[in-house]
Amino acid sequence: DWTAGSIIDEQVALIRAQVGSGRVICGLSGGVDSAVAAALVQKAVGDQLTCVFVDHGLLRAGEAEQVERDYVAATGVNLKVWDASEAFLAALAGVTDPEAKRKAIGREFIRAFEAAAREVIEDAAEASTAAGSGDDDGEVRFLVQGTLYPDVVESGGGEGAANIKSHHNVGGLPDDLQFELVEPLRALFKDEVRAVGAQLGLPAEIVGRQPFPGPGLGIRIIGEVTRERLEVLRAADLIARQELTAAGLDSTIWQCPVVLLADVRSVGVQGDGRTYGHPVVLRPVSSEDAMTADWTRMPYDVLARISTRITNEVAEVNRVVLDVTSKPPGTIEWE
Numbered sequence: 084d085w086t087a088g089s090i091i092d093e094q095v096a097l098i099r100a101q102v103g104s105g106r107v108i109c110g111l112s113g114g115v116d117s118a119v120a121a122a123l124v125q126k127a128v129g130d131q132l133t134c135v136f137v138d139h140g141l142l143r144a145g146e147a148e149q150v151e152r153d154y155v156a157a158t159g160v161n162l163k164v165w166d167a168s169e170a171f172l173a174a175l176a177g178v179t180d181p182e183a184k185r186k187a188i189g190r191e192f193i194r195a196f197e198a199a200a201r202e203v204i205e206d207a208a209e210a211s212t213a214a215g216s217g218d219d220d221g222e223v224r225f226l227v228q229g230t231l232y233p234d235v236v237e238s239g240g241g242e243g244a245a246n247i248k249s250h251h252n253v254g255g256l257p258d259d260l261q262f263e264l265v266e267p268l269r270a271l272f273k274d275e276v277r278a279v280g281a282q283l284g285l286p287a288e289i290v291g292r293q294p295f296p297g298p299g300l301g302i303r304i305i306g307e308v309t310r311e312r313l314e315v316l317r318a319a320d321l322i323a324r325q326e327l328t329a330a331g332l333d334s335t336i337w338q339c340p341v342v343l344l345a346d347v348r349s350v351g352v353q354g355d356g357r358t359y360g361h362p363v364v365l366r367p368v369s370s371e372d373a374m375t376a377d378w379t380r381m382p383y384d385v386l387a388r389i390s391t392r393i394t395n396e397v398a399e400v401n402r403v404v405l406d407v408t409s410k411p412p413g414t415i416e417w418e
């Protein structure tokens with residue numbers, strides 16, 4: 084019988100026992116899970132923690148700024164923003180298979196954390212030289228991840244579980260991983276994580292945030308991920324999010340992926356001319372824990388506004404379609 088308070092006490096003790104006086108980095112994604120994992124570790128070992136926000140170029144509009152603003156303001160944590168978008172895009176060039184994408188993204192995340200960790204050590208060495216202490220052990224051994232129980236199950240890590248898809252922080256990790264992982268949420272579901280986050284004092288904007296996958300827009304472009312396609316999807320996604328928020332649907336809908344079918348084209352007509360553009364899919368879902376989901380019966384007028392705006396404002400998109408599949412048999416994300 085768990086309470087948020089008992090989970091916090093237990094995890095803080097476990098984290099202290101695991102990391103001792105070692106240095107720790109935590110990948111912050113902007114989502115609930117990594118924010119709560121980081122807050123637990125900060126509570127356990129304070130300044131031994133540095134958070135790293137990897138800008139992989141697969142983010143939605145405004146996301147990097149939001150993390151810097153909300154999370155740092157709420158927690159005062161040490162934050163390093165690491166721009167790795169060139170490396171991620173290079174690793175994704177020519178890749179179309181969903182699992183190959185997920186593995187490439189998982190690997191690039193770790194490479195980015197390794198590079199950021201080296202800088203954390205350099206900064207610490209400078210600081211301790213300046214302070215004349217010189218007692219730093221010169222490495223970051225621990226990496227905190229906000230892995231949840233469902234991530235483990237879907238990546239084939241649960242008892243008797245099939246590999247549905249490799250979540251970037253579980254099945255997507257490279258074999259030569261040097262970090263020891265710290266995963267205080269590994270036994271929890273999302274609603275429990277939200278309760279822990281609220282108990283830790285994280286603001287409602289963070290705790291209530293809809294899920295967004297670590298691999299970001301990279302798994303919402305069906306086909307090769309390119310800079311141009313990312314721009315198209317980012318624009319369509321922003322419009323959908325704006326209209327859902329304006330309609331007051333953010334807390335009704337679990338999440339609403341917007342998916343670009345980059346290799347599909349269809350004929351349309353706009354103004355007095357023919358178009359031959361790409362479709363985007365709206366995937367609004369209702370769920371308790373993401374293990375199962377149903378498509379959200381949302382108001383037609385909101386769907387109509389999203390469709391009209393996307394086709395008017397995003398030149399490459401000439402058709403908006405609605406995904407009416409539950410999970411199972413569909414998963415929430417298309418890849």
Ligand code: XMP
Pocket residue numbers: 237248249250251252294295296297298338373374410413414415416417418
């Ligand atoms: P699926 O598509 O498996 O998604 O039904 C279930 C939930 O997990 C999210 N998701 C991920 N989150 N890394 C993450 O951090 C991943 O690799 C990943 N894949 C899916 C998805 O958005 C949904 O909330």
